Amino acid sequence: MAEPSFDVAHLGHVELYTDKFAESLDFFTRIYGLTASKVGDGVAWLRAFDDYEFHTLKLTANSTTGIGHVAYRASSPQALARRVTVIEGMGCGIGWVDDDEGHGPAYRFTDPDGHIFELYYDTRIYEPPEDEKPKLKNIAQRYHGRGCSPRRIDHLNLLALDVGKIRDFMVQALGSRVTEQIQLDNGRLGGCWFTVNNKSYDIAYTEDHSGTSGRFHHVTYAVDQREDILRAADIFLENGVHIETGPHKHAIQGTFFLYVWEPAGNRVELANAGARLILRPDWPTVTWTETERRRGQAWGLKTIETFHTHGTPPVQKKD
Template identity: 85%
Template sequence: MSEPCFDVAHLGHVELYTDRFDESLDFFTRVYGLTASKIESDCAYLRAFDDYEFHTLKLSRHVTTGIGHVAYRTTSEPALARRVAAIEQMGCGLGWVDGDEGHGRAYRFKDPDDHVFEIYYDTRVYEPPPEERPALKNIAQRYHGRGASPRRLDHLNLLATDVRQIRDFMTQALGSRVTEQIQLDNGRLGGCWFTVNNKSYDIAYSEDQTGATGRFHHVTYAVDQREDILRAADIFLENGVHIETGPHKHAIQGTFFLYVWEPAGNRVELANAGARLILRPDWPTVTWTETERKKGQAWGLKTIDTFHTHGTPPVARKE
């Protein structure tokens, strides 16, 4: 086992493309319950009530749907320099950018499937305006109870043509640990879950069976308890939101989940924040077989077909 690397602190934010910007923005603020830190003509910077940074979701107007970029914050400026050096040595760097509204300069790079990542340290800590100031000084923003009202950004899932190649990449580029994975009968990896800290995972990859690259599976925000997800299901129902699957409990990672599609078709999840922590420093990767995964989720719910076929941007499935 290699020495754990803690240069990267946590998942910072996700940029999501939408070709129905106004409808997506209404969903994420009024129904899902995020707060807009700033809205511009072509993008909106959104956050959950206990995210400490200026934004955790950048919603961008685009000709299609899918992922723009994924951002991680490092633990320090020297840690940022170490990660940049490692990434440049891997030959996948894209160079420095000035950064979004919510943070300073960032270094961009690509994974083997052409998803764009960036790492940064200098960030903009959220300063709530008077109407969003919390009653308690140890949370970032008042709990408004609007919509599903998640607490914080939790993780995202990307699609990739070769998950095994991604596994090697993430451990080298970000120092991620692999907590769980799916071993398919054909020798390929069907999925892989990674963490840079003590959360059970901050990003996962699933095999894209279409042959396309750079696609998005879902982004997840966390709520405190299962009852919040049950309440959210009724909110989604009343607002005509497509509920894809759940509420139910995952076998892998053990989270209580609910998946919906926002108006443009991007998949969005709510999950309970009380899921497992990985405190063991020498945690062995848990490997699930294809036979075990065909049994379905923790309590027997079969995984819905669209969970393996729907991603954004949409693409014709190979026959």
């Protein structure tokens, strides 16, 4: 077994494109329950109440939907330098950028499917205003109970044409470990779940059947307990939010989930994701067969068809 690398500390933030900026911002703040650290002209930096950084979701107005970039925070300046050296050697580097409100210089690169990633270390710690300061000094912001009120960002899922290439890439570029995967009957990998720390996963990739690269599947924020997700289902219902599937329990990774589409069509999940930790240093990758996955989720709910077909940006139909 290769010596594990812990140069990368955790998932930092996700930039999401929307072609309905005002409606998406209203969803993420009033209904979903994130806090806006700053709102500018066509861009908003958002965070959950216990995210320690300035933002974990960057919402950007665009002509389309989908993913802008994914950012991870390195463990130290030295760790960042080591990862940049590795990534440059892989030939997928873009270069340094230093133009974001939430953190210092970041190194940009692409995965084999064309998604843009950033690695940074210097970050902006969230400083709550007086009316958001918590009574307990060990959390980042007071619990406001607004909307679904998730605690923290948890993970995201990206779509890719070749998950096998992604598996090799993530292990080499970020030092990620593969915790679970789906092995299809045709020999391809249908999905892969990765972690850089002791969470069960911080990013997943699943196969894109559209023939289009660089697309987005969903982003997930974590709540404390299953009852929070049941409450969220009623909140979404009363606010006319499209509930795609759930509440239910995943077979892979075991999270209790609820998927919705925000107003622009990007898929968003809430999950009770804190129960499972990967503490075993020699964790063997759990491999699921295609037959096993056809059985559905943990308690038998069949995976809804749109979960395999809907991604953003939408694929333009050919005449």
